[in-house]
Amino acid sequence: MAQRLPVDLEKSYRLLNHGPTVLVSSNHGGTVNVMAAAWSMPLDFQPPKVAVVIDRNTLTRRLVEASGEFALNVPSRELARLTLSVGSVSGRDVDKFSANAVPTFAAEKIGAPLLEDCLGWLECRVIPEPHIQETYDLFLAEVVAAWADPAAFVNGRWNTEPGGRKSIHYVAGGHFFETGDAFEIED
Numbered sequence: 001m002a003q004r005l006p007v008d009l010e011k012s013y014r015l016l017n018h019g020p021t022v023l024v025s026s027n028h029g030g031t032v033n034v035m036a037a038a039w040s041m042p043l044d045f046q047p048p049k050v051a052v053v054i055d056r057n058t059l060t061r062r063l064v065e066a067s068g069e070f071a072l073n074v075p076s077r078e079l080a081r082l083t084l085s086v087g088s089v090s091g092r093d094v095d096k097f098s099a100n101a102v103p104t105f106a107a108e109k110i111g112a113p114l115l116e117d118c119l120g121w122l123e124c125r126v127i128p129e130p131h132i133q134e135t136y137d138l139f140l141a142e143v144v145a146a147w148a149d150p151a152a153f154v155n156g157r158w159n160t161e162p163g164g165r166k167s168i169h170y171v172a173g174g175h176f177f178e179t180g181d182a183f184e185i186e187d
């Protein structure tokens with residue numbers, strides 16, 4: 001089991017600022033699920049908020065609307081196959097946690113399970129905006145807790161050393177990028 005440390009909420013936007021593909025986990029009344037999402041982003045610093053597109057045809061959509069909660073889990077390359085898999089089948093047809101033998105642990109503030117072996121985790125409570133949910137499949141949420149593997153992200157910074165685990169970015173058709181070289185500009 002990877003270590004995890006709390007991330008200061010005011011720095012939690014940094015888990016998403018570079019645009020990683022995430023895994024959206026959800027739970028309503030004991031029905032748990034996970035799907036992939038390339039379309040998520042931070043939305044505010046304090047209180048931290050996120051936006052994520054959750055298509056109306058997904059099981060995740062039903063669970064998120066019913067529970068008002070979800071988690072964004074930030075996977076690394078080691079979980080790319082899982083990311084593609086949970087983004088290609090619906091929890092309506094398959095229990096994706098059992099089928100993929102995905103270990104999870106309990107979130108602190110929400111009911112959705114968090115996926116082991118990710119780099120970071122954002123626990124989110126939906127800010128109801130029925131119009132944009134219905135029109136654009138877009139969900140806004142407040143981040144109520146955040147965590148990271150300190151080997152990957154600590155003190156508000158991603159570890160960009162060679163050999164470290166990195167987040168991933170989806171293009172299409174099974175094609176991903178891994179987060180690449182970091183560089184600094186003095187400000």
Ligand SMILES: Cc1cc2nc3c(=O)[nH]c(=O)nc-3n(C[C@H](O)[C@H](O)[C@H](O)COP(=O)(O)O)c2cc1C
Nearest residue numbers: 035036037038039054055058059060087089090091
């Ligand atoms: C890498 C990847 C990224 C995806 N990004 C999104 C996304 O941002 N929003 C979305 O609604 N669906 C996205 N999808 C599709 C859902 O993950 C897919 O419809 C999933 O099967 C829904 O699962 P569910 O019905 O169990 O909730 C993505 C799929 C993949 C493979």
